[in-house]
Each structure stands twice: as C-alpha cells, then as structure tokens.
Amino acid sequence: MKDKAAGRLQSLREKMATDNIDLLVLGPDSHMRWLLGFAPHADERPCVLFVSAASSAFLMPGLNAEDVAAQTDITLHRWGDGDGPSEALKSALYSFGARSPARIAIDETLRADHALLVLEMLPGVDYCYASSVVGALRLKKDSDERHGLTASARVNDGAMQAAFVAVRPGTTEREIAAVVQGYYLDHGAKPGFDIIGSGPNGAYPHHASGNRTIQAGDAIVIDIGGIYQGYPSDMTRMAFVGEPPEDYRQVHAIVDDALQAALAAARPGVKAKTVDAAARRIIEASGYGEYFTTRTGHGLGLDIHEAPYLSPTSETILEPGMVFSIEPGIYMPDRYGVRLEEIVYLTETGPDIFSRLPRDVHQGKA
Amino acid sequence: MKDKAAGRLQSLREKMATDNIDLLVLGPDSHMRWLLGFAPHADERPCVLFVSAASSAFLMPGLNAEDVAAQTDITLHRWGDGDGPSEALKSALYSFGARSPARIAIDETLRADHALLVLEMLPGVDYCYASSVVGALRLKKDSDERHGLTASARVNDGAMQAAFVAVRPGTTEREIAAVVQGYYLDHGAKPGFDIIGSGPNGAYPHHASGNRTIQAGDAIVIDIGGIYQGYPSDMTRMAFVGEPPEDYRQVHAIVDDALQAALAAARPGVKAKTVDAAARRIIEASGYGEYFTTRTGHGLGLDIHEAPYLSPTSETILEPGMVFSIEPGIYMPDRYGVRLEEIVYLTETGPDIFSRLPRDVHQGKA
Numbered sequence: 001m002k003d004k005a006a007g008r009l010q011s012l013r014e015k016m017a018t019d020n021i022d023l024l025v026l027g028p029d030s031h032m033r034w035l036l037g038f039a040p041h042a043d044e045r046p047c048v049l050f051v052s053a054a055s056s057a058f059l060m061p062g063l064n065a066e067d068v069a070a071q072t073d074i075t076l077h078r079w080g081d082g083d084g085p086s087e088a089l090k091s092a093l094y095s096f097g098a099r100s101p102a103r104i105a106i107d108e109t110l111r112a113d114h115a116l117l118v119l120e121m122l123p124g125v126d127y128c129y130a131s132s133v134v135g136a137l138r139l140k141k142d143s144d145e146r147h148g149l150t151a152s153a154r155v156n157d158g159a160m161q162a163a164f165v166a167v168r169p170g171t172t173e174r175e176i177a178a179v180v181q182g183y184y185l186d187h188g189a190k191p192g193f194d195i196i197g198s199g200p201n202g203a204y205p206h207h208a209s210g211n212r213t214i215q216a217g218d219a220i221v222i223d224i225g226g227i228y229q230g231y232p233s234d235m236t237r238m239a240f241v242g243e244p245p246e247d248y249r250q251v252h253a254i255v256d257d258a259l260q261a262a263l264a265a266a267r268p269g270v271k272a273k274t275v276d277a278a279a280r281r282i283i284e285a286s287g288y289g290e291y292f293t294t295r296t297g298h299g300l301g302l303d304i305h306e307a308p309y310l311s312p313t314s315e316t317i318l319e320p321g322m323v324f325s326i327e328p329g330i331y332m333p334d335r336y337g338v339r340l341e342e343i344v345y346l347t348e349t350g351p352d353i354f355s356r357l358p359r360d361v362h363q364g365k366a
Numbered sequence: 367m368k369d370k371a372a373g374r375l376q377s378l379r380e381k382m383a384t385d386n387i388d389l390l391v392l393g394p395d396s397h398m399r400w401l402l403g404f405a406p407h408a409d410e411r412p413c414v415l416f417v418s419a420a421s422s423a424f425l426m427p428g429l430n431a432e433d434v435a436a437q438t439d440i441t442l443h444r445w446g447d448g449d450g451p452s453e454a455l456k457s458a459l460y461s462f463g464a465r466s467p468a469r470i471a472i473d474e475t476l477r478a479d480h481a482l483l484v485l486e487m488l489p490g491v492d493y494c495y496a497s498s499v500v501g502a503l504r505l506k507k508d509s510d511e512r513h514g515l516t517a518s519a520r521v522n523d524g525a526m527q528a529a530f531v532a533v534r535p536g537t538t539e540r541e542i543a544a545v546v547q548g549y550y551l552d553h554g555a556k557p558g559f560d561i562i563g564s565g566p567n568g569a570y571p572h573h574a575s576g577n578r579t580i581q582a583g584d585a586i587v588i589d590i591g592g593i594y595q596g597y598p599s600d601m602t603r604m605a606f607v608g609e610p611p612e613d614y615r616q617v618h619a620i621v622d623d624a625l626q627a628a629l630a631a632a633r634p635g636v637k638a639k640t641v642d643a644a645a646r647r648i649i650e651a652s653g654y655g656e657y658f659t660t661r662t663g664h665g666l667g668l669d670i671h672e673a674p675y676l677s678p679t680s681e682t683i684l685e686p687g688m689v690f691s692i693e694p695g696i697y698m699p700d701r702y703g704v705r706l707e708e709i710v711y712l713t714e715t716g717p718d719i720f721s722r723l724p725r726d727v728h729q730g731k732a
Contacts, residue, residue: 039558041572041573041574041673044474044671048570049540062659062660063571063572063659064570064571064572064658066569066570066697066699067570067572067573078572081661081675081677081678082677082679083679084679085530106478106611108410108477109477109478110477110478110481111475111476111477111478112473112474112475112477112480112481112495113474113475113476113495114470114477114478114481115481116489116493127482128479129479178551178554181551181556181557182548182551182552185544185547185548185551185557186548187550188544190547191547191551191556191557192559203432204430204432204433205429205430206406206407206429206430206433206434208407232677283454293427293429293446294426294428295447295448296449305409305410309446309447311447312447312448313448313449313450331432333432
C-alpha cells in the first residue's frame, strides 16, 4: 500500500500544481483513504491531513496518534482532549513555512466546525473543494479498485437473492432489510444501506425501510448495498407480490428500456448528460417524464456516491475506467415506484455490468 | 411526535432569543432528528432546515420532497439534480424577509460544502454552532429518551455476552465483530460500531477491528454499540484468553477503581472536569498516568458522542437527566490496553448505570 500511496501522492501533487493549489486539506474520509490507504477514526475531534507540494502534516487527536504512527511517516501534530486542537493546528500550518497558502482545496465532506477552524486560521484564503483535485484523480479506477468493486457486487447479488426469498405477505420492510444485512455479515461484508420501498413507499426514491407490512399486490423497490473489503455495492431490483398487473409490467418495461438506452449511450468521449438524456427521452416519450424526478446515475468507488454524476446538466466527459450507476425510475406518488439500477465499469467499447442478476421483476408468492 | 416537536421548537426559539440567534441552520443529522422527530436521507445533495423566531423552511432535494412533505408542514424549497440548489437556497433565505440575519447558529456536523454554500450567501454574518443552542437543549434527556437508551443498553448487554462466547484462540477480531453485529440484527438493532482490540491492538483506544488472530494470553478490549429504535448504545468490557497474570489483574483493578471514583464524583452541581479528575487521580496515583491518554467520558443521546464531555478542562455543570459515559483506560503501547466503560443516567442522587453486566474480566478458554 505504501508504494501505491507514493504513486497517488505524486499524481496529486502534479494535479495541485496544474490547478495552482498550495495546500490540500482532507478529513478522515474517502479522499484520505484513497490517498493514504487508510483514514483514522472520525469523530467530533478535528483530525486533518495537510498536503503541500513539498510536505505533509497531520493534525491528530492524541488518542489516535499511536495507531496512525504505525501506518504512516507523516508528521503528527498531536493534541489532547484537555487542551483542544488550536495550538497543534497552528504548529501544523506553520510547518509549511511562513508564507500563507494563497489557494487551498478543502475536503467537501469535512465537518463544518473542522473546516471553519482551518479557514479562520487562513484569513482571506481562496478555496476550492478537494472533489476537483482528489475527486478528479479518483474518477478512473485502477485494476485493484475494479476487482474490489466486482467482488463487492458479487456479494450484493447474493444479498438481493436473499431479499427476494424474504419477500412475502406479512413481512415488514425492516424485516427484509434485516435479512439483507445478515447476508452481508455472513459473507464478510458490512451492511451499507437499504431502501426497501413497498407499495406507495416505493414512490419515495430515498425511502427509509420501515414498519409497513408487505401485502399481496405490492410492487417493492429493493435498493441495497454493502461494503466488502472497503468497497461499496449498490443495486436496485423490483419484486412484486403475486401476479403483476399489466400497468406494472408496462412501467417496468419502460424503465428497463430507459436503462438499456443509457447503457447504449454510455461510451468513452460522451458527456454524462448525454447518457442521462438517453434514459430520460424514453421515459418522457412514454408519458411518464414528470415521474422521473432524479438524475440517471452517480459514480461509485470508495464512496457509494461520487463523481461522475449523470445528471441532465453534467458536462463530465466519460472515460474508460469510470464506474457509475445507471438507475432510471418512475415514481408515482400514492401508487408505487419502479427503479432498476446497474453499476457499470466503462471499457473502451462500452459499459461492463457488474451484476449477474437479470432485471426482470421477481414475482413473490401472494 | 408532532406534539413533542412543537414543544421542542418552542424551547428552541426561547433559547435562540436568549442567545440572540436570528437563524438556525441544520443539516439532516441528530439536531434535526431531535427537533422534528425525523431527518431526511443525507447525501451530497444540500438538505438544510432554517428556523427563525417566526418561521421555518427547508432547502430540499427534489427526490426527498414527497417523503418529507408527508412528515411535516414546513415549507419545502425544492431543487432538482439538473438545476442545483442555488435558486432554491435563495428563495428559502428570502422567505425569512428582506433583513439579513445578523447572527446564525450553524450545525457543526454539516458538510463543509453545504455550510459554506449557506455562509457565502450571508456575507459578514456572525456565526456560532448549533451545539450551543440545540445541543444545550439536548443535554437533559426526557423520559422517552431515557427509556430508549435503556432499551438499547439492554440489547448491548446481550451483544457483549455474545462477544464473550466468540472469544477463543484462532478467532480474528473481525469475526468477533461480526458476531456482535449479527446479534444486533437478530435483536432488531442496527450495528453501530465495534472496537475489538486484542493484545497490543488494545493499546489503541480507537482500534479498528482487524484481521489479528486471538491468542492465548491476549487481553481484549471489547467496545461495542448498536442502534436500537434510534438510540445508540456504548459499553466496554475486557476479556482475557486464559488465566490473566497478576500485572493484568492489577491494571484492570486500577481502571475499575478509577471508574468507581468517577461514579462517586458524578453528582448534580459538579463540574464535568471534576469527574474526569476523580478518575485521573486514581490512575496517576498508581503510576499509570501517562497511559490514560483520553478524556473520561462523553454524553450519549441521539448521538453516540455528544455533550457533556468529561475532559480535564470541561466546565459543564452536571445536571439530573444528563446521560454520559465513564470510561477510564490504561493504554500501554506494544503491550495491551484496559478500558472499562459504563453509560449512566444522572439522577438527583447520583449516576444510574444502564448496563447490568459486571465489569470483571471475562476469562475465555485458552
């Protein structure tokens, strides 16, 4: 991992030079994990990595210091619970020399209080977000990342099949979610998230799995993901309790057509918004445009949501090595929702789908 | 929940008036959950609640809007993935009238990019953190919160016993963690966190459960917590594989003495730092002062770490209804760590411990 970290650090510094960034400011989150191969425990204690062209330093809560020192040679500016972080932060910033940075890139996921603690010590500094620097480097996945995401998707395929088995009248959304979470644990993964949206709840794209009891005639959105060896998964399939009526079958087919149109549009050199438009055109042409209320997709890497985003306005040009979701949906308030979601790795010739599961509706016993 | 939300909103506005706060700015996190009884799905999309003396408004990602509208009457300023949040944010801020707020309280846990999006629209505004406003109101728990935390602690007692059973030579830390997580799921809780620190790993207070294999002669820190019906739990006990040697027994006894001294010191009207000092004095007097590298405790409520913090410098005056951890430890690099942790509810007469488990070392078969 240290070799990989050295290579990534070099790429980062080249990018910082190109973008005129004097100092990078990262919290204990995914940007840091990508760069160093680890991130210390994150809590209310400010824990911040600073990287300049020539040097790097950590503002480090004392209780994490020994653990971190075993993993990196970066200088740690330690602070204790009794003293607070101010003096250690000053010494970390001073370690970069007397000249104040003119322009910094700050981790967009940093807690507000930690970010403002740093910004207030650098009055008048110009800032941008680390997403434009580290995030840009994270866009194209290397072979380790591709393998990690593939392995995680494989576990998720199993979790989806476990969810299908659990779908039956009388079961609650939360019980199905617990089956999925148990599957992750049994297979060496950590539960990530679960959206079990049954009946009208499926019309909420971000529904929190709740106490609603599954009934005959329910369409059920099953959008689940775990974390396997550090890599997340994310996939949506549909279940139906009993024989799906014709209107459901039509909507399901439209969403799958939209997904296939987006797959066909996703090629290196194409703008992300073009892929979004390909899916949206199908749904609009079918008369359901007003019910497709989300973007078409998001990137997936160390984060379950990261660049590239496939929205109607995204100018990002797709490149081989990018990994992203394609997940059109039709969300009809008070009725039901249909979403189908694939995660793909973009090759030179087009998208390679991680999941091996078909996108047909899973028909459960009524 | 709407009645409770109305009462809490009124308390909040009284506190805002006292503190001269014109506008409160909350993200979809625990402050919001405490205030409203729910928080929308949190992701990279800005989702912010604004509360003034007379009004309130939400900046709301479109895909969460229907879900939220079903739970609250607060006006939603919606934005879509294609357009971005700027216009909706302006309309939300304008809804509070032409006068700019002079002083705001901003959620310290908000993402940096979301916080700065708001702050840049309010140039020259004076800010403090929501911890001093909402956080202050959350310090004293009501009977629902006490019951919720008690029920969560009860599940955690069972999870700890499951962990004890899993401790045996040849098992990895991560396998013990998976047993604990499985216990939570089987008992209707969600996995929260796990620190299984075996042998020298126990000397890292925030060790991430890893691949180290348990060996005869290991001391093992087991610090675990789940989330049951929205309330977290948190507890640390020690296991030992085989017969603990005399030096371990002594260190364990010192930590337990420190914990008991803190329990005895924790009374309404006492400063938090006095409780910290009571524990620290015992460990220092035993010659292990340099190895007690953390504060003595933290509050627990909707968050696993919240006020009051029991540090050497905390001037917070303890009051009946507060809930906090007491968790002294001795962390000896390259050797082992011993931490014992209770969560207590402070009554008029002193602390009431949630857990029913003894703090003796659990002796596993070698």
